[in-house]
Amino acid sequence: MADFFDEVRDDLKRERLENLFRKYGPYFAALLLFIVLGTAVISWYNNYAYNSAAETGVEFEQALQAQQENKGDATILLDEVISDGTDGYKELAALKKAAMLEEKKDFVSAIDVYDKIAADSGANLVFRDLATLRSAVILVEYGKNPELENKYSSLDVRISSISATDRPWRYSATELSAILALKEGNIEKALEIFNGLAEDDLTPPMMKERVSNLAKIISNENKS
Numbered sequence: 001m002a003d004f005f006d007e008v009r010d011d012l013k014r015e016r017l018e019n020l021f022r023k024y025g026p027y028f029a030a031l032l033l034f035i036v037l038g039t040a041v042i043s044w045y046n047n048y049a050y051n052s053a054a055e056t057g058v059e060f061e062q063a064l065q066a067q068q069e070n071k072g073d074a075t076i077l078l079d080e081v082i083s084d085g086t087d088g089y090k091e092l093a094a095l096k097k098a099a100m101l102e103e104k105k106d107f108v109s110a111i112d113v114y115d116k117i118a119a120d121s122g123a124n125l126v127f128r129d130l131a132t133l134r135s136a137v138i139l140v141e142y143g144k145n146p147e148l149e150n151k152y153s154s155l156d157v158r159i160s161s162i163s164a165t166d167r168p169w170r171y172s173a174t175e176l177s178a179i180l181a182l183k184e185g186n187i188e189k190a191l192e193i194f195n196g197l198a199e200d201d202l203t204p205p206m207m208k209e210r211v212s213n214l215a216k217i218i219s220n221e222n223k224s
Contacts, residue, residue, distance in 0.1 A: 074100070075097060075100065078093045078094075078096055078097045078100075079093075079097070081093035082094050082097065087122065087123070087124075088124070090123075091117055091120075091123050091124065091127035091131075092127075094113055094116065094117050094131075095114075095117065095127065095130065095131065095134075097113055098110045098111075098113035098114050098117075098131070098134065099134075101113065102134075102138065107138050107142050107145070107147070107148060108147050108148065108151075110134075110135075110138060111135045111138055111139070111148075111151055113131075114131040114132065114134050114135040115131070115135060117131035118131045118132045118135070125167075125168060126168045126169075129162040129167055129168055129169045129173075130168075130169060132158050132161060132162050133162055133169050133172055133173055133176070135158060136155060136158040136159050136173070136176060137176065139151060139152055139154075139155045139158070140155070140176060140179060140180050140183065143155060155180070159173050159176055159177050159180070160177075163177065171197065171200075171202075171203055171204060171207060174193060174196075174197060175193075175197060175207060175211065177193055178190045178193035178194050178197070178211070181193065182218075187218060190218070191215055191218055191219060194211040194212075194214055194215040194218075195211075195215050197211045198211050198212040198215060
């Protein structure tokens, strides 16, 4: 991580702040899933999925195994769980299906699946807000693509709807809003959000370190 920030600092000196997101946009996009959501989230998701499947979700386990082995019936098996599975399994299967669509770059279909999860009032709020967050991640990176333009207008609402203090993914959503501001060139807003997260005692430690470093880099460049 230190090497990355050193590289960003050097790059800022050469190309100025407006080039930050142009060059490091793909890096931030990767953060959106693996760091913004947190490696712990991915670990939680995998452990929950596999442990639960080992207990009672035979079909779900089969779907995951088929996906790992690149078998063509993975989507069919997931659809069966989504259609006939019990609560919890249905949402996990839908999240997995949407993630597979993302991997195939079918972002419109992926967002449609995420939106269906988010709109299910009977689903656990953790799953619903995670679906909203994942759809927002797609739109931050790819929302200006023609096929997603009609969904991009909802991006601010998606993020704000899961940013309240009582929401399970509020810190991830808040960091995402800072990345969006940075991408749109609103440096002042991005700094305000980054600094707010850095000063919040409840911000996850890895996120706190990350946003603190980013805020320092951007602030130093603004002073030069």
